[in-house]
Amino acid sequence: MLYLKLTRKNFLAALESFSDYQVYAPKRTEDKVRLKEITILELPENLQFERCTHSAKELFLPPEETLFYFKRFSSAQKPLLDETKRLIIGLRPCDARALQVLDSNFLQGGFDDPYYRSRRENSLVLTIACREFEKTCFCDALGLGPDLLNGADAIIYDLGDQVGVLAGNTVLAQRLQAFALETKEVENETQVDRGAVPSREVELLPVKSPEEYFPLIFQDKLWEEIESACLGCGACSYLCPTCYCFDITDVNLGPVGKRIRTYDSCMFNMYTLEASGHNPRPTLKERWRQRFMHKFSYIPYLHGLLGCTGCGRCLEACPSRIDIREVVKYVATFTG
């Protein structure tokens, strides 16, 4: 990967060369910060952005998307792939990390998801290193960091009137090179000037290896205790940057219709309810086991990376104030 130093002005000038891209950045509307389309000229000069209350998931796996249109009683159907070129700037390292988790589901495992792939391949993701920890952030407690590239196309470090850019994407690096004061080829984040990276004393969460969690599958008492506080509202999974589970349904619009996919949640009864009335996960006990194990055991087991990024959105969203960090600790100390 290439590390470049640029003046802020030159960096913004370099971005202007991406004129064929729609630019997205975090933008506040009342109490929510979400990714919105803006122009390069609207980018804040200090290149600082608030952390999104909704994650980058929205742009890659929208809450609702059309898979294809169909005509009823006919074999005609029209698939829709979103090939819009997007330059997304101002996400955080945890958001990039979350995209790696989504990639592992949608782009691996023997089948490819063309809808996700199209959005992913047509997007450039430029993150900014965090300048401080928010109240609910805990990426460092998972051994991740607020200054890591995490598979983004580039991460931007604030160096006063300059910026340091660590680019993993070679095409992007080439475009920036013409504007750079200095460049060097590096292997990882520790070899570059990252400016003032926040750090704090933090106790690592006792996350076990995926296989170590397997025996807990059979510990009913553990999950019963955890479920007791949960309302099953699904707010955690809606805001979680790595929760990708979806539903597929048909919508009729007169003689034509569309097949859509929408967010779903393992916290809902309907999610696994079968037409016969049988439900393999009938209570929140099984659903909590599923949600926890999916993030901390199954995804790591299948794809080699943790399903939680430590972004803390679920802590903020939970009406029962369930703190996933406490759940991780509780699970680690549970002895039956």
Place this chain on the structure above:
Amino acid sequence: MWQPLQDNPYLPIPMRVEEVKFESEDRSLKSLWLSFLAEGKREEFRFRPGQFIELSIPGKGESPFGIASSPEEELIQITVNKAGSVTKAIHELDKGDIVGLRGPLGNWYPEEEFVGANLFIISGGFAFTTLASFTKHLLREWSDRVKNIDLVSGARTPGMLLYKDLLEEWKNNPRLNLYLTVDREFPGWTGLVGFVPDIVAKVKVDFENTYALICGPPIMIRLTIPKLLEQGIPKNKIYTSLERRMKCGIGKCGRCNIGPKYVCKDGPIFNFAELENLPSEY
């Protein structure tokens, strides 16, 4: 206009309904035979017994069904239990209607493993579909590669037994020992009477070197397994096919997993040694 299946796994390919038939006396079970609209698709559609498809009716939605026809048959057969809104719409289909198909999906009965072994095929209720596909395939293509074949099929009543024509044919097939059973005595019924697990315990099977393939309602499976273990069949030689609510069928949408396994992609066929290490969410 039709993209090949492998490019966009969410796009169904169009099928024509060639034949429909009620399979049970209460009209809750109906078979459909489907042909591919596009030429050459049948050759491309290579499946093995145990695999399933997603059948879709535009405007109603999609549901997964085990393939009941054998790979050697030209038409694709599924048998549908009327339970929810999609299956209700499927029951209303008639000859000539156009539907969508995605597949073949999932894994299959590992037939290579069965070479030189005895097979004990056990079915309860309408779970007979993929086992019927497998048995047809077995009798046609694999007959000389396996030893004894015993088949138990049970239903609540004689009128609820699936694939009656096929069963009649198999009665006279010397290659297969067929045991048909219903829950209680019925006028005119000359077969066995009793629940599947009890019949399984009574059937004289050479349990040395035997694989059991078992499909049926969860309660039937739960009661049958101990009978098989008692006879000395090891857990890794007992195979079953699981059913779960599914959407994508390709391991993406998240709902059908049991532990780290997706029923749609890693299953639906599992052996009991595998299932023992998974949560009992089935």
